[in-house]
Amino acid sequence: MSEPVRVVVVDDHAMFRRGVSAELGATGAGRVEVVAEAADVDEAVAAVQQHRPDVVLLDVHLPGGGGVEVIRRVKDSEVRFLALSVSDAAEDVIGTVRGGARGYVTKTITGPELVDAITRVADGDAVFSPRLAGFVLDAFAGAGLSADLASVDEDLDRLTEREREVMRLIARGYSYKEVAKELFISIKTVETHMSSVLRKLQLSSRHELTRWASDRRLL
Helix, strand or coil: CCCCEEEEEECCCHHHHHHHHHHHHHHCCCCEEEEEEECCHHHHHHHHHHHCCCEEEECCCCCCCCHHHHHHHCCCCCCEEEEEECCCCHHHHHHHHHHCCCEEEECCCCHHHHHHHHHHHHCCCCEECHHHHHHHHHHHCCCCHHHHHHHHHHHHCCCCHHHHHHHHHHHCCCCHHHHHHHHCCCHHHHHHHHHHHHHHHCCCCHHHHHHHHHHCCCC
């Protein structure tokens, strides 16, 4: 019988991180084994160096530089990265894949599907949620998305990781209260981030923000 795939789970939300670990322990018994958890970039790099996992299950938006920064700092070609994110925005998917991830799935994935994705990535396959695969094919086939992403990246570079998260949720129609609950922050903090987003992007309302995000295929 083959050894289980050794996994490090990286996510800055403790409840979600523990839930994923518990789900993998129950659903993936004998196939995957969670050897460590981490909440930010520094913790993730240290956990990978200590435990030498087969697969790092990696959130895209992390304190300390984001998931791509973890990939950049890990100097072990044997470790494979699978992004697990709430974001299905094109620039996140393409940026993470360009950074070195072998796959990208969203947090709507089921436990059995996640176990299957992890084992496939460990075997060397590239794994994507169905809708996201189109982004990758378009970008790497030169179908024009790459050029679009260049201008999107320039705009998004003005925003912090947290501001990007707030921006996407507000643009999708979430209320400030809903954003606060989703991101585990206060409503006042949401308001502060929103004001900063509008100022940096030179927009005047959430309606303009929604149109801006829609035009750039960020929703």
